[in-house]
Amino acid sequence: MKVTDNGPRPNVFDIETATVENTNYRTVAWTGRYLQVTLMSIEPGASIGLESHPETDQFLRIDAGAGVCRLGPAEDDLTDTEVTDGWSIQVPAGTWHDVVNTGSEPLRLYTIYAPVHHASGAIQASAADAERDEESGADEPPSWSVQPASTAPDRHA
Numbered sequence: 001m002k003v004t005d006n007g008p009r010p011n012v013f014d015i016e017t018a019t020v021e022n023t024n025y026r027t028v029a030w031t032g033r034y035l036q037v038t039l040m041s042i043e044p045g046a047s048i049g050l051e052s053h054p055e056t057d058q059f060l061r062i063d064a065g066a067g068v069c070r071l072g073p074a075e076d077d078l079t080d081t082e083v084t085d086g087w088s089i090q091v092p093a094g095t096w097h098d099v100v101n102t103g104s105e106p107l108r109l110y111t112i113y114a115p116v117h118h119a120s121g122a123i124q125a126s127a128a129d130a131e132r133d134e135e136s137g138a139d140e141p142p143s144w145s146v147q148p149a150s151t152a153p154d155r156h157a
Contacts, residue, residue, distance in 0.1 A: 018039055020063050024041060024125050026040050028121055028123070031142060036145075040110065043101060046127065049156060052096045056113055060089040066084045068102050071096070078098075115141070115147055
């Protein structure tokens with residue numbers, strides 16, 4: 001299923017099918033003014049990477065695979081919870097978090113960011129591509145999205 005980010009215009013698509021069929025590390029599916037939907041595929045043994053977004057709330061939903069969600073107030077103070085198809089994860093701004101694929105198949109999930117966190121329509125085949133785009137500034141939210149007045153940088157472990 002092909003998904004095209006037409007944001008910030010109205011959009012409708014089968015998010016479960018798109019998520020399960022997505023093979024990219026990250027595909028930005030829709031970008032609004034205030035929130036964003038991305039699809040993710042995490043390979044067995046890999047993870048999203050331990051991080052904290054000081055100004056961004058996140059909602060994640062697992063649509064295929066099995067993993068461990070790690071959440072906590074500090075990078076060395078995390079609680080692990082096993083997650084699988086149908087589980088959701090809510091990450092308040094400033095919370096350290098990671099999702100690790102503990103299964104033998106790709107972990108397929110979608111994430112909703114509020115506010116917008118990535119470049120509109122971005123497709124990053126691998127975590128290395130996502131990191132490169134972030135470091136180069138190519139993964140900045142679009143100018144038409146509403147961002148916090150003071151944007152603290154993300155933290156990565």
